Each structure stands twice: as structure tokens, then as C-alpha cells.
Amino acid sequence: MVSRSAKGKVLKALGIAALFAVILTCGASFAADKVIKIGTIFPLTGPVAVSGQNCLAAVQTAADIINGKYDWPDFPLAGKEGLLDGYKIEIVAADHQGKPDIAKSEAERLFNQEGVFAVIGCYNSSSSKPASAVAERLKKIFLCGASSSAELTERGFNYFFRTAATDGIESEEFADYIDYLNKNKDAGIKTIGFLYENSEFGKHAAEEGKKAVAEIGLEVVSDVPFTVGATNMNSEIQTLKAAAPDAVFGAALGGDYSLMVRTMKQSNWAPKIFINYCTGYQSPAINKELGSDGSFYMGGMGYSPEIAEVYMKGALPAQEIYRGKTGFPLDSDSSQEAVCLHVWAQAIETAGAVDTEKVAQLLRTETFPSPLSLSGEVAFSPGGQNNRAFTVITQLADGQYKTVFPLDYADSELVYPFPAGDKR
Amino acid sequence: MDNFAQVVVDGLMNGAIYGLVAAGLSLIWGVMDVINFAHGEFLMAAMYACYWLGSLAGIDPTVSWIATGAFLFLLSAVAYKAVVRRCIGKAAMAPLLATFGLSIFLKNFCLNRFTPNFRLLNNTALSGKTVNIFGAIAPVPQLVTALFSLVVIAALYYLIKKTRTGWAIQATAMDAEAAELMGIDTERVFTLVFGLGGMCVGIAGGFMTGYLAVFPEVGTLFSLIAFVVVALGGFGSIPGALCAALLIGLVESFAGFYIAPVVKYVAVFALYLAVIMVRPKGLFGW
Numbered sequence: 001m002v003s004r005s006a007k008g009k010v011l012k013a014l015g016i017a018a019l020f021a022v023i024l025t026c027g028a029s030f031a032a033d034k035v036i037k038i039g040t041i042f043p044l045t046g047p048v049a050v051s052g053q054n055c056l057a058a059v060q061t062a063a064d065i066i067n068g069k070y071d072w073p074d075f076p077l078a079g080k081e082g083l084l085d086g087y088k089i090e091i092v093a094a095d096h097q098g099k100p101d102i103a104k105s106e107a108e109r110l111f112n113q114e115g116v117f118a119v120i121g122c123y124n125s126s127s128s129k130p131a132s133a134v135a136e137r138l139k140k141i142f143l144c145g146a147s148s149s150a151e152l153t154e155r156g157f158n159y160f161f162r163t164a165a166t167d168g169i170e171s172e173e174f175a176d177y178i179d180y181l182n183k184n185k186d187a188g189i190k191t192i193g194f195l196y197e198n199s200e201f202g203k204h205a206a207e208e209g210k211k212a213v214a215e216i217g218l219e220v221v222s223d224v225p226f227t228v229g230a231t232n233m234n235s236e237i238q239t240l241k242a243a244a245p246d247a248v249f250g251a252a253l254g255g256d257y258s259l260m261v262r263t264m265k266q267s268n269w270a271p272k273i274f275i276n277y278c279t280g281y282q283s284p285a286i287n288k289e290l291g292s293d294g295s296f297y298m299g300g301m302g303y304s305p306e307i308a309e310v311y312m313k314g315a316l317p318a319q320e321i322y323r324g325k326t327g328f329p330l331d332s333d334s335s336q337e338a339v340c341l342h343v344w345a346q347a348i349e350t351a352g353a354v355d356t357e358k359v360a361q362l363l364r365t366e367t368f369p370s371p372l373s374l375s376g377e378v379a380f381s382p383g384g385q386n387n388r389a390f391t392v393i394t395q396l397a398d399g400q401y402k403t404v405f406p407l408d409y410a411d412s413e414l415v416y417p418f419p420a421g422d423k424r
Numbered sequence: 425m426d427n428f429a430q431v432v433v434d435g436l437m438n439g440a441i442y443g444l445v446a447a448g449l450s451l452i453w454g455v456m457d458v459i460n461f462a463h464g465e466f467l468m469a470a471m472y473a474c475y476w477l478g479s480l481a482g483i484d485p486t487v488s489w490i491a492t493g494a495f496l497f498l499l500s501a502v503a504y505k506a507v508v509r510r511c512i513g514k515a516a517m518a519p520l521l522a523t524f525g526l527s528i529f530l531k532n533f534c535l536n537r538f539t540p541n542f543r544l545l546n547n548t549a550l551s552g553k554t555v556n557i558f559g560a561i562a563p564v565p566q567l568v569t570a571l572f573s574l575v576v577i578a579a580l581y582y583l584i585k586k587t588r589t590g591w592a593i594q595a596t597a598m599d600a601e602a603a604e605l606m607g608i609d610t611e612r613v614f615t616l617v618f619g620l621g622g623m624c625v626g627i628a629g630g631f632m633t634g635y636l637a638v639f640p641e642v643g644t645l646f647s648l649i650a651f652v653v654v655a656l657g658g659f660g661s662i663p664g665a666l667c668a669a670l671l672i673g674l675v676e677s678f679a680g681f682y683i684a685p686v687v688k689y690v691a692v693f694a695l696y697l698a699v700i701m702v703r704p705k706g707l708f709g710w
Binding site for chain 2: 045046047049050052053198224225226227229230231232234235236238239242254255258259262265266267268280285286289290291293421422
């Protein structure tokens with residue numbers, strides 16, 4: 001039998017525990033009142049972890065700028081500490097490991113359990129697709145930076161917004177450039193091959209590329225999808241070499257890109273021109289490791305340190321914060337993830353309230369200044385595509401991204417034709 | 425003809441490299457009945473060790489393979505003593521899950537310490553060099569790795585078949601209890617076998633750093649192919665592993681060029697399934 005005094009002690013202990021619980025809950029809610037949680041879903045581990053971690057660092061860079069106070073007149077919201085009347089952004093990071101099913105379940109967790117206001121992600125188009133479908137079902141905002149599959153913004157979603165250029169936009173630009181070279185430089189590019197990873201991103205990029213080159217009359221002589229994370233690329237490069245296309249469009253991420261570059265060099269063969277979609281080509285870290293082997297490859301870019309020096313000076317201070325986190329300058333993919341948070345923050349500031357519907361409506365209708373975008377602004381079309389998204393074509397030379405097209409932006413002459421490994 | 429020669433040379437080079445990666449796995453399985461799920465991560469650890477030796481101390485992979493082989497011997501022996509040994513004789517899944525946990529630990533340790541960045545050794549003694557073999561271009565780093573793989577596998581085979589240590593290993597593999605009764609220290613044999621398995625993959629990783637990017641996921645597909653090699657060649661058979669590896673290299677290369685590059689791994693796994701259905705013990709199993 002429990003004594004009366006023992007019962008009293010238990011009740012007293014329970015009472016104190018309950019009081020603590022109430023205080024903690026209140027404290028948490030007081031703190032939560034001034035915090036807006038934003039979820040991120042990137043591949044923080046897995047084959048493209050380097051890109052995922054860079055994307056997260058870029059979002060955190062944008063959050064640091066918005067939460068802090070900086071005397072940067074060209075960077076909206078930098079001069080004000082926090083959002084609205086003192087709200088701070090809290091980033092809740094999730095890892096999808098490059099797997100679409102995990103991206104979907106992480107989106108559900110972030111919205112339903114973490115209570116995030118919006119999600120930014122997912123780098124891989126294949127992961128952005130199911131994760132954004134979760135957001136659409138819940139009528140929550142999903143901001144997409146680097147995923148380039150045009151299909152994402154062709155679904156008619158109302159809460160999906162993408163800042164980067166699509167594979168379709170890039171393909172048209174690549175085709176325009178080849179057409180220009182043929183007509184004005186007598187380049188003689190008549191045939192083309194495609195080398196791409198066998199994924200949503202790679203397959204879609206190749207489809208868009210084939211449509212674009214058909215418009216300028218190029219013959220597709222080689223179509224080479226490859227397994228992501230391959231142990232070697234001998235068959236892939238040998239197949240291309242046997243077909244000997246004049247041009248190649250490539251879509252390979254991370255380690256596959258470096259393997260492709262090295263295998264191509266060893267094969268002693270190169271097409272006249274090799275242009276990449278948003279790939280390992282855009283990563284300063286990968287190109288630093290590749291050294292001179294990475295030279296003469298080309299690619300579409302919405303951001304590079306060299307472009308920023310000339311056309312995006314407002315982005316340079318942000319780049320230094322990012323460099324402090326990663327050791328590298330911003331790149332084309334990660335900068336777009338920072339744009340997502342920056343644009344969303346401007347929308348919430350304009351809305352004057354933490355209200356999903358108001359913010360989404362502003363994202364659909366307004367144009368936002370964006371120092372991290374090459375065009376300087378962001379505006380979304382129905383379906384969520386940024387209709388101001390714009391890229392230039394660059395060529396790597398001596399570790400620097402030289403802009404070669406459009407001509408208005410060009411700062412260098414194209415090194416043409418691409419020299420094979422034994423002719424460098 | 426040039427294409428055919430190129431396909432054959434590529435297939436044999438890749439096959440020989442798969443053989444060395446798989447030889448250690450085969451040895452461990454054959455003697456201890458343990459499937460080492462951390463084998464791919466041992467390869468990754470060797471590649472990181474070689475990369476850091478190259479980038480910080482300027483030691484070329486043609487030399488640093490000795491250090492990575494020794495390092496992986498020690499790492500594997502320690503892994504055996506600290507993790508695997510405690511699982512032997514327990515539930516059948518215990519060693520499997522323990523090595524799986526070890527693989528996750530190693531991968532995430534490297535991810536945390538070295539970031540997921542892709543790291544490449546440039547300007548090594550062999551980089552950029554190629555030789556012409558019957559019209560096929562063979563990159564010297566891969567060719568040297570492949571030839572060295574054959575030498576290491578031959579040495580391993582000699583050790584197992586022709587030395588007293590090898591006889592002790594064979595005796596332990598056949599009947600550990602009887603071997604103990606004959607005075608063989610089976611615990612020491614197990615440690616040695618796990619160490620040798622690691623050493624093989626350490627040497628392979630040391631050479632492969634000369635031409636492959638190093639990152640936390642680099643061992644994933646190699647270890648998967650190594651499992652196929654071991655199963656196809658017959659669990660525990662080192663000559664079987666080599667023959668299976670060369671066969672897999674050729675199948676991968678021929679399917680990749682003459683059918684489509686995207687099916688090269690499909691062909692490898694299809695071959696594996698076909699052989700396993702017809703001959704479950706593998707080509708050289710007993």
C-alpha cells in the first residue's frame with residue numbers, strides 16, 4: 001500500500017513536470033512565432049552528394065543574408081534583418097540520397113511533421129518530380145532550383161516554381177550556336193551524338209536536344225545512354241568514336257563526368273565540339289580536379305564567377321559567404337537554389353504575412369529582382385517556369401569559364417575544333 | 425578490326441581489375457563463410473589513402489600501392505578483430521549485418537571527413553600515356569593495373585597452394601575444428617585471411633587512383649560486380665574468380681559496344697543469373 005506522503009510526492013513531481021512541459025511548450029511556441037521553417041531536400045549523400053551539399057550551402061547562404069544585415073544596396077532584403085517584423089528563416093535540411101522514393105517521403109515528413117512553410121529541392125529532376133507532387137497535393141509551395149527537366153513545369157502545377165533554365169531552353173541555345181558556327185565560321189558540323197546518363201535528367205535532356213538539332217538539320221549518328229556510377233566508360237566512348245559525330249551533347253554528373261573526360265582523352269578522339277547540359281562541367285570543384293583535362297569542353301551556364309564579375313556584380317558578396325562555407329565559388333546549379341529562397345523571401349515580404357496562398361499568388365504574378373540571376377530578375381509563367389531564365393554557352397580554358405555565346409556576352413573566341421587527347 | 429581489338433583489350437583490362445577486387449572477397453568467403461559487405465568501402469579507403477599520399481606527400485600510385493596494400497591489410501585485420509570476430513558462430517545474418525554496418529560507417533566517415541568532392545590525382549607517372557596493342561589503344565594506367573592484378577592474384581594463389589601458411593588456410597577452410605586439433609591457430613588464420621582480402625583490394629585501389637576519381641561512393645558498383653564475380657567463379661575459388669572476372673569484363677565490353685552501352689551491366693547480371701540457374705555452385709565451385 002502506497003503511503004499518503006509518497007502519493008503526495010508523486011503528485012508534486014508530476015505537477016512540476018507538467019509545469020516544465022507547459023513552460024517549454026510556451027517557450028517553443030514563442031520562439032516559433034518568429035521563425036519560418038523552410039525545408040530543403042537535396043542529395044546530401046550518394047553519387048551526386050557534392051552537388052547536393054553545394055545546393056544546401058547556397059540556400060544557407062541566402063538565409064544568412066536575409067537573416068542578417070548587410071550594406072548591399074543591389075541585393076534586396078540584405079539591408080534588413082529578417083523578414084516582415086523580425087521573422088528569421090530556419091533551414092530544415094533533408095537528404096534524398098539521389099532516390100526519388102526518399103525525396104517523396106522526406107517531402108511528406110517536412111510538411112507534415114516539421115511544419116515547414118515551403119520546400120526547396122531536389123537537384124535531381126527524378127526526385128523533384130514526386131516531392132513536388134506531395135507539395136501540390138498539400139497546396140504548399142515547392143521551389144526548384146537546378147532540376148532542368150522541362151517536364152516539371154509542363155504538369156500545370158499551381159504551387160511549383162522553378163528558377164533555372166530547362167533542358168529545352170538550353171538545347172535551343174546549343175542548336176542556335178551550332179547553326180551560327182556553321183553559317184558564319186564554316187564549322188561543317190553535320191552530325192551529332194548524345195552521351196547521357198540513363199536517368200530522368202539525362203533522357204529528357206537528350207530528347208530535347210534531338211528536337212532542337214532536328215530544327216537545324218543535324219543528323220543524329222550516335223545515341224549513348226550510360227549507367228550512373230559506371231565503373232568505366234570504355235564502351236560508351238568507343239561507341240561514340242566509331243560513329244565519329246561532329247558534335248556531342250553530354251549530360252553526365254559528378255564522378256561520371258570526370259570518368260567521361262578522362263576516358264575521352266585516353267581514346268585519342270574528340271568531336272569537333274562537345275557541349276554539356278547542367279552537369280559536372282559546371283562544378284568548379286570537379287574542374288579544378290580535372291585540371292587541363294577538362295579544357296575545351298563547353299556547357300550552358302546561368303552563373304560562373306567570370307560571368308558574375310562582369311554582369312552580376314550584385315552577386316559577388318553573396319559568393320564570398322558561399323565560398324566561406326564550401327571553399328569554392330558559386331556555380332550555376334547551386335546559385336539557382338539560392339535564387340529560390342531569395343525570391344520566396346521577397347514574395348513573403350511583399351505579402352506582409354506568413355500565408356501560403358498570398359505568397360504563391362505573388363510568385364505567380366510578380367517579377368522579382370534577382371542579383372543571383374543572369375537576367376537580373378525572376379518571373380514565373382503558369383506551370384511555374386521562370387520565364388526570365390537565361391544561360392550563356394561557355395568553354396573551359398585554363399581553368400576559367402570563357403563565354404562564347406550569345407555574341408553580346410562573348411568574351412572569348414571558341415577554341416575549335418576540340419583537340420583530341422594525343423593532340424593537346 | 426580496330427574496334428574488335430579495342431573491345432577485347434578493354435574487356436580484358438577491366439576483367440583483370442575486377443578479378444583483383446574480387447579475389448580478396450572470394451578468399452574471405454571461402455575460408456570464413458563471411459560475405460564482407462564492406463569490401464567496396466575498403467576499396468574506397470584504399471583510394472583515399474593513395475590520393476592523400478599522392479596529393480600531400482607527392483607519392484605516385486606506382487609506389488603508394490605498397491602503402492595502401494599494407495594499410496588495408498591492417499584495416500581489415502582490425503575490422504575482423506573488432507567487429508567480424510564477434511559475429512562468427514552467432515546467427516547467420518550477424519556477420520553480414522556487421523559488415524554492412526561497417527560499410528555504412530566507413531562511407532559516412534569519409535563523407536564527413538573528406539566531403540563528397542570528387543578527387544583526382546593528376547600528373548602521375550603513367551597518366552596520359554597509351555600503348556597500341558593490335559590497333560587498340562590501351563591507357564597505360566589501366567594496363568599496368570590489369571597486369572599487376574594478374575601478378576597479385578598469381579601470388580595469392582601460390583601462397584594458398586604452395587606454402588605452409590596456405591595449407592593452414594586451406595585446412596581451416598575445410599574444417600576449422602579439425603584444423604585446430606592439428607595445432608593450427610584458426611583465429612590467427614582468420615585474421616590473416618581477412619587481412620589478405622583487404623590487402624588485395626588495397627593494392628587494386630592504390631593503382632586505380634591513377635585514373636579514377638575518388639569519392640565516398642566509388643566502391644559501390646565495384647563491390648556489386650565483385651559479388652557477381654565470386655558467385656560466378658565459385659565461392660572460395662581464386663582461379664574461378666579470375667576466370668569469372670575476365671569473362672565478365674569481356675561480356676561487359678562486347679555487350680556495351682555491340683549491343684548498347686546502357687546494357688553492359690544488364691548483360692553481366694543476366695550472365696550471372698543464367699550460370700547460377702544452370703550451375704548454382706558457380707563455374708569453378710565444388
